[in-house]
Amino acid sequence: MSESEPNQPSRFRRVMGAVGRAALLPVRGAGYLVRSGKAHQHFFLPVLNGALGDQLAARYDRRAIRMNFRRGGQDVAVADLRLSEPQQKTVVFVHGLMGDELIWQTGFQDAPGSRRYGPRLAEEAKLRALYIRFNSGLHLSENGRELSRLLTELVETYPHAIGELVLVGHSMGGLIIRSAGYYGALSPGAENQPTSADEALNDDLRKKNEALQVAQENEEATDNASILRPQASAGAEPAPWLAHLRSVFLLGTPNDGSWLEQNSHLTARLLNRINLFPTRFLSKALNKRSNGIKDLRYSILVDEDWQDAHADDLTPPRTPVPPLPGVQYHILMGAWLRATRPSALREYFGDGLVGQGSARGHTTFGDEAALPAGVKVRTAVFSQQHHGGLLTHPEVFQYLKLWV
Template sequence: MTEPTSPTGDSADRPSRWRRFSAAARRAVSLPVQGLDYLYQTGQAYRHFTLPILNGAIGDQLAARQDYRAIQMSFRQLGADIAVADLALTGPPLTTVVFLHGLMGDEMIWQTGSPDTPRYGPLLQREAGVRCLYVRYNSGLHISENGELLTRLLTELCAIYPEAVGPLVLVGHSMGGLVIRSAGYYGTHGPDSPAPWISRLRSVFLLGVPNDGSFLEQNSHLTSVMLRKINVAPTRFLSKAMDQRSNGIKDLRHALLVAQDWQDPHADDVLMPPRTVVPPLPGVPYHVLVGSLLKTAGSALHHYFGDGLVGAGSAVGRIFGDPAPPPDAQVYTRVFAQQSHAGLLSNPEVYQYLREHL
């Protein structure tokens, strides 16, 4: 049965327009509901980041007042801390790969992804036959504090499982790489050095690590200093608010890996602050993996901005880019073009590099 048509054609148009209007109205009404549902689903998917983000921002303050929300450095399994003694590592010695996340991250960045963005831990365990362990730590603490905690954790791992833990490989993203380097310093300069895990260390992978500091934190510090110098009520307030960022973030300014540097009275100097040189551990291959948003390396933009969060110049680092390194230093650098800071965690080429050089 056809719709009646007026001589002008209006009758035929009205039902069609009404139906279109009704459909549009229903969609408009449903948008807020769909939006809330999307936000809820997204929040559920990423809820594990809430605590790490809080710790990255003010984790030092949480730890100082013994707040239950302060993360304790630990190995992680099934989304929970696990004591070293409860890892129950058995069997013949296996290459053991230990992953460390960056600022405000957690162990899930190495494990969960989509079919298009596979994560390195499960892939390496399945395809390379290695054992993968994941560490979570309070990224708001000083890098040196986490470095000391990591060397203790690795020492405990090797002491409890001397047979099961074979060659040790450390993989760090962003701040995690600095924590690894700090652990190497304390593992060779501590009261019981060298720590037992040092002799098992086969290689170190540094993914997007600000080895010479973060330009973002350097700019934040400079802004805070300038606001303080203006010295009027609004600028003093802003400077004080900015200075509430965690010790871990502040250490990123110049990649301070040793406690004596941030304890120095000149630690906050804008020019030439104290900084202890922490060279690569002798005889250990260091693989410095650098991201670049650009197609080609070598430009000033590549050097300064790099992967968007870590400049390529800082990632390579003076100590790793030294044209005349110590004779026992083994440093290998690879730049991944058109690759963001977060993208280094799920790049097939980066994964292939890891697998080939374990």
């Protein structure tokens, strides 16, 4: 018998130790769930709004999120941002479906003391980082209009503080940015000219916005007539923020639509066509998903498309939203499946939620000859990265740092 054997724990003690650890697993698991719940409680409202935000807004529910800049976990009016550094490059981060501004800053499972893209870029690239939070249950075009209005207010309030403007959007956030560019390029003065067929809807949406502002009486009233698409007039000046815009980063953005929502739409239609009570019930339940989610089917960025009588067709109308002249677009996408999988499968599933073909945006960015003057498109694929992983990947950060 060796000298070390007496110091070894007996078999009985090893067994009892294993039993004790097994007995503590439920306690440790419950503790983890509690800590995780506390860390993620800020997601409650964003998730609720992503699922039912349009319905919350329709009934003037105080839980309906209103688009705003965010700082320290609070809404901040543009006038209260107090930007002073002259001509500083400004990066505006826009989250995705059911997200909020914190996805750009920190995460529960991140290493202690680590920071995400926003704070790191602000420090290492010496730029200004601003964050937007919005109701992701509303139509993409409604949020696009409001983002354009906020950016206009930003550059008009701080004409000497805003230098180059860079927009970074994850998933749905990238679509909101594209929609904002579309409306910003139209005549601001024409935003008060809805068509007669849309006047009732325009009035209804105006009332919703007014109701959501009751708790913010000191805030400057917004132009709520900008819910419907304006008619551009010849020689009209675009929104002033476009003159500052230099780059747009689209992280995992479904530029040509989401295969997941396309399948949900098809399933709801099929269940309804079967026309039995259980299938009709399931179809109605599926169709309760928010307008923002439904718009993801083919990335509907313009009001007329979701207002069209054929909006629910299998191939609905889709107004082209071209890139903005003189802007460099960066398309960053994940490749979730291993390279050993069939290429068609990897292309379809992409990062797990957004297919690679949709992320590339063939209908928008695919034809180089058709791109507006000065538009440049760069594409980067990050291997074995899922949709959420694009928010924490070190190589994605290095790409942003290099090109921002």
